[in-house]
Amino acid sequence: MQIYLLYGGQNAEHDSSIASAFAVIRAIYFKYYSVCPIYITKTGEWLRGATLHEPLTDVGELRLVAGATAQFGGTVSQSTGIDIRPGELVVKDAVVFPMMHGQNAEDGTIQGLLQSLGVPYVGDGVLASAVGMDKIVSKMLFQQAGIPQAPYVPLLKAQWQTETEKILARCEGSLLYPMYVKPANLGSSLGVSRVADRTALIAAIEEAFNFASRVLVEQGIVAREIELGLLGDAELRFSIPGEVVKSSDGVRQLREQLEIPASIDPEILAKMKQYAQRAYAIMDGSGLARCDFFLTANGDVLLNEINTMPMFDQDAMYPQLWQKMGLSSGDLIEELIQLASHRFKRQQAQQNF
Template identity: 45%
Template sequence: MKIKLGLLYGGKSAEHEVSLLTARAVSQAINFDKYEVYPIFITKVGEWIKGNPLMGPVDTVESLKISKETIRPNSITSFLPIDGDDASHLDVIFPLLHGPNGEDGTVQGLLEVMNLPYVGNGVLASAAGMDKVVMKQLFNEAGLAQVPYVHFIRNEWKNSQTALLQKMEGNLKWPLFVKPANLGSSVGITKVANREELLTAVEVAFKYDRKIIVEQGIVARELEMSVLGNDEPRCSIAGEVLPTKDFYDYEAKYEDGTTNYAIPAEVSPELLEKMKDAAIRAFKVLDCSGLVRADFFVTDDEEVIINEVNTLPGFTPISMYPKLWMESGLAYSDLIEELIALAMERFEEKQQLEHSKDGE
């Protein structure tokens, strides 16, 4: 009997299109002889739409935008497949949702309440990994080196703009990177070189989030590493991002193909070990599971500075996470198999927990 796998994608997020690219790529790597794949599409306005089982790989992003009966909010469990008159339990969910309302622990919480196995990080790791401020605070607890930064919410900016500007200009050195705290894929991020540009960039970032983080720019190599596992995570080889633009923005990542990559990156054995140590420390301090991509800045003297981790890295054809594993000897289809196995392993462990006093 085939394993019933739910592909959950789309989402009410500025990264909706990235999710569609990821879903298409994953569908092209799944073993359809082993899995019965059910598409579950979330529109940009948050409507859940279930589709018929996929018969094979999806060729176009447009074909993923299914438009069947919308699942009513009060019957969210109706995204489960139906066999006759009985609801048939999905064996595992593969969330492919990037950004808020999907990668941030919200959907993970729903799946936990429904007691459904799912691929990737849990509620805590997803939420902490999405919020760049919380993530950096936890990294600080783990003793990981980071670039200087300042953060604030919309109300603080409204009431204390002058003080915040003085704090940023006094504590940080130009150029600065202004980012929404809860978003990925470089959406809403601006590189600025003066106060005028900073003011504009803050307004852009506030379009996407109520919290903003402003980071000091750094002259360094941009290196990435993929992490895979649950309690005993392991790391891939390192890869290097070689953007031809001023910085690695959304278009460079997903649209214009202008970014080059060095896979594997030219790193010394000592530097590789330092990166692996930092990646696993970051993975563990966030209590991650399944998969994480760790992003680093590495200075000329080989100081390893963690930038961030991505708890649901993309699976697009140009995504670093699967590329790094492929170059490490783990094929794309085998990577998906292992991620599903890790999801089931974590689920089975949770089923052993007691949920009543004294085991009653």
């Protein structure tokens, strides 16, 4: 079977996508599949590399496969990729693996394109991808589902420009400092600021609006950061929990370490799984996700966000959670491909009904 591996993309998480794609190529079972890498440049070109029949040994080879060298290290080289149109992905006995993060990638745009082309693809569908990427929409949906979250205030750029004082009063009237200001639909902590007073709040909101037209102001929470891996659709499986532990390196910078498994009371873990399942169902999730929680010292569980295409590189939380449960990265990728094929067959059956 042919796997079309999409990577790159028109966003700030371009390099992260390449690292994830390389991890997939290193782990996928080539005895069952050949892999056609398709690199999407930062300017939107689609470049198809030569079909792979064995793993690559270095991420630099993946960059060369589709002529991505020009995007890295200041070295400009001739592209080795062939310029294609997305419609060329419509082939028999193939699955598309969109290993892409951020805007114009995991936010429903690529998923909508693949859905329109009528090809099976790995990961969540259009609705779940769009909801998972948008912090305001997801929080409103989860609030309707009765899932506890940190208090928040959504902001629109047009309102901020005309009702600044009113919005500041609303933030300070319903939230306590410190607060976190975030663009509504970006990942990897881009444009995120921690603020402790009004002056910093104003500056952070202005900065966040440079990244997006919708911004979220959220209550700062003193809590542990716990993450769960989700896998499946009708039958949803959960990984063991992992914890993101932050510590100072002595130079006023924070370093993150992963503790797997995280030490959590079984009743609290059961509550996390219940919330994760309810949230994933309401957003019509199918395939995979990483569900992030805050766990306070009082034992309160708050849903932070759901990431529908988590990182796959060797340092990422999602694959490590499954590895600790005995599911290798190769087996994990195999399950994702099979889930994509089964969902596609169900969708075809529904269309022909």
